[in-house]
Amino acid sequence: MNYLLPGDVVQLCARHGVTGLTCVPPLWIQIAEQAWPAAATRSVRYFANTGGKMPKSVLDKLRAHFPQAKPYLMYGLTEAFRSTYLPPEELDRRPTSMGKAIPNCETPVINEHGERCRPGEIGELVQRKIVSGGMVLKQRAAETAGRA
Numbered sequence: 001m002n003y004l005l006p007g008d009v010v011q012l013c014a015r016h017g018v019t020g021l022t023c024v025p026p027l028w029i030q031i032a033e034q035a036w037p038a039a040a041t042r043s044v045r046y047f048a049n050t051g052g053k054m055p056k057s058v059l060d061k062l063r064a065h066f067p068q069a070k071p072y073l074m075y076g077l078t079e080a081f082r083s084t085y086l087p088p089e090e091l092d093r094r095p096t097s098m099g100k101a102i103p104n105c106e107t108p109v110i111n112e113h114g115e116r117c118r119p120g121e122i123g124e125l126v127q128r129k130i131v132s133g134g135m136v137l138k139q140r141a142a143e144t145a146g147r148a
Helices: 006-016 025-032 056-065 134-144
Strands: 020-023 046-049 070-077 081-086
Touching: 006 025, 020 025, 025 056, 056 070
Parallel strands: 020 046, 046 070
Antiparallel strands: 070 081
């Protein structure tokens, strides 16, 4: 099998004692609607989102399913994967925050004049970091350059 349905995730968590889950919000929406027996939730230490903002209603359901788990809300850019995360202890105090830059990464928010935004100012997220796998991508591009 090369795919999982939301109910399969629950069963696999119970069978393997999964300690962490990271999903994109559309998958979390489906997973949050599943029945989660104690055998599937007791080992989960954290859950995280990536690829978009986690809807608050979904976050609330996940926190109810996994009360012992730490929720990590992460944000990023498609081409750079994760850029920022909100530490779990900040979630209730700053629920709309995009958090702070991941380690070894600079992630400022820039306004329309190219200047760093002040807190609360709307701007564009930019990122500077070492891109893991960059050499692998260049090698694969060279290998496949002649293919149509």
